[in-house]
Amino acid sequence: MHTSSTLKAAQTAAALRDEGHSVIDLTVGEPDFDTPQFIKEYAWEGLQKGLTKYTPSSGMKTFTHAVADFYKGQFGASFGPSEAVASSGGKQALFNACCTLLNPGDDVLIPKPYWVTFPEIVTFCAANSVFIDTEATDFVLTADQVKAAITDKTKLLIINSPSNPSGRVIPPSEMRKIIEACVERGVYVLTDECYLFFAYPPGEVFTSASLPAEVREFVCVAGSFSKTFAMTGWRIGYTIANESWSKAMIKLQSHSATHPTSFVQYACAKAMENASESMAAVQSMLAEYERRRDWLIPALNTINGFKCGMPEGAFYAFVDVRSLLGDRFKTSADVADLMLNEAHTVVTDGTGFGAPGFIRISYATSMENLQTAIERLSKIFGTRSATAA
Numbered sequence: 001m002h003t004s005s006t007l008k009a010a011q012t013a014a015a016l017r018d019e020g021h022s023v024i025d026l027t028v029g030e031p032d033f034d035t036p037q038f039i040k041e042y043a044w045e046g047l048q049k050g051l052t053k054y055t056p057s058s059g060m061k062t063f064t065h066a067v068a069d070f071y072k073g074q075f076g077a078s079f080g081p082s083e084a085v086a087s088s089g090g091k092q093a094l095f096n097a098c099c100t101l102l103n104p105g106d107d108v109l110i111p112k113p114y115w116v117t118f119p120e121i122v123t124f125c126a127a128n129s130v131f132i133d134t135e136a137t138d139f140v141l142t143a144d145q146v147k148a149a150i151t152d153k154t155k156l157l158i159i160n161s162p163s164n165p166s167g168r169v170i171p172p173s174e175m176r177k178i179i180e181a182c183v184e185r186g187v188y189v190l191t192d193e194c195y196l197f198f199a200y201p202p203g204e205v206f207t208s209a210s211l212p213a214e215v216r217e218f219v220c221v222a223g224s225f226s227k228t229f230a231m232t233g234w235r236i237g238y239t240i241a242n243e244s245w246s247k248a249m250i251k252l253q254s255h256s257a258t259h260p261t262s263f264v265q266y267a268c269a270k271a272m273e274n275a276s277e278s279m280a281a282v283q284s285m286l287a288e289y290e291r292r293r294d295w296l297i298p299a300l301n302t303i304n305g306f307k308c309g310m311p312e313g314a315f316y317a318f319v320d321v322r323s324l325l326g327d328r329f330k331t332s333a334d335v336a337d338l339m340l341n342e343a344h345t346v347v348t349d350g351t352g353f354g355a356p357g358f359i360r361i362s363y364a365t366s367m368e369n370l371q372t373a374i375e376r377l378s379k380i381f382g383t384r385s386a387t388a389a
């Protein structure tokens with residue numbers, strides 16, 4: 001396995017900061033909002049109630065029931081609490097799903113660009129990552145691409161929509177077709193829905209948890225509270241999968257993390273039960289991300305050599321800088337290095353996401369930071385009049 005590609009940039013940024021420079025960090029993969037106060041209070045309530053001991057490895061009953069009820073209320077999904085398993089973040093949900101399904105030598109389809117952790121988990125399971133190039137369809141995976149990629153060795157497809165790093169969203173109708181194509185060939189699907197609630201209007205939010213039971217037999221949803229309720233440090237997520245897959249994941253988890261923190265489960269269960277307040281909190285975060293996106297993307301497109309489409313979800317701008325490559329810059333990593341060293345602005349090179357020639361800019365940071373970053377980048381690269389990407 002490899003360490004995260006953002007680490008090197010983060011270390012250089014820290015060194016520049018130590019030297020007294022004002023560094024703008026646009027690598028962050030976490031909301032800049034605090035966890036809503038009422039969720040913090042639920043955690044305190046849980047502690048007061050004495051929820052400080054082990055819980056079942058599947059998660060507390062109140063938690064798994066709350067997941068099932070929340071999905072029913074929000075999406076009309078109908079699955080039972082025994083199909084939901086609490087995990088210590090979305091990452092552990094993905095690990096639980098892959099480690100219980102994959103055998104050494106299995107092929108796993110991963111659309112490019114991908115979140116850095118997907119191929120690492122596949123490697124950990126001694127399986128093979130088989131990448132599907134989606135540039136021809138503007139980074140939106142299609143059922144035809146999946147059909148063309150499936151072979152007898154394919155065991156699993158991992159999908160992440162809204163996507164980190166591209167911000168693209170697969171339309172619900174295409175998602176259904178993709179999953180149906182997999183089910184027809186007996187291929188499992190793991191949908192990483194950690195940005196589920198961050199699709200910008202008028203886009204439609206789609207969870208594969210709402211698919212009919214016979215299709216869900218092949219599907220596992222990996223969910224997370226990290227982005228949804230700005231709870232990255234609390235380490236809590238969940239899977240939604242058929243009962244036998246869930247049982248295997250519970251067994252595995254009983255020998256690893258055991259379960260996520262008891263009073264954190266309680267806080268999340270209460271937040272899901274209080275869906276109106278929770279969804280209002282999500283909506284206000286989404287509105288702020290949208291305001292930043294609407295300002296940032298046109299601004300990026302005024303910078304010489306930058307080309308960026310409008311993200312439909314998550315909080316990342318994925319910028320094509322290939323037109324800058326040549327004598328001055330050999331790779332997008334060189335572009336990112338110049339941004340760091342001359343504009344003290346840290347971004348993530350796309351190579352780690354399987355997209356060399358691109359850089360990822362997170363707008364989970366203040367408008368003020370974004371404006372300063374654009375001013376600095378305009379100075380070093382120069383500007384042109386705004387163009388549609």
Ligand SMILES: Cc1ncc(COP(=O)(O)O)c(C=O)c1O
Nearest residue numbers: 029089090091115164194224226
């Ligand atoms: C696509 C994607 N999936 C999963 C995660 C994991 O989130 P967590 O483990 O904090 O729930 C992240 C975090 O950045 C992510 O971007």
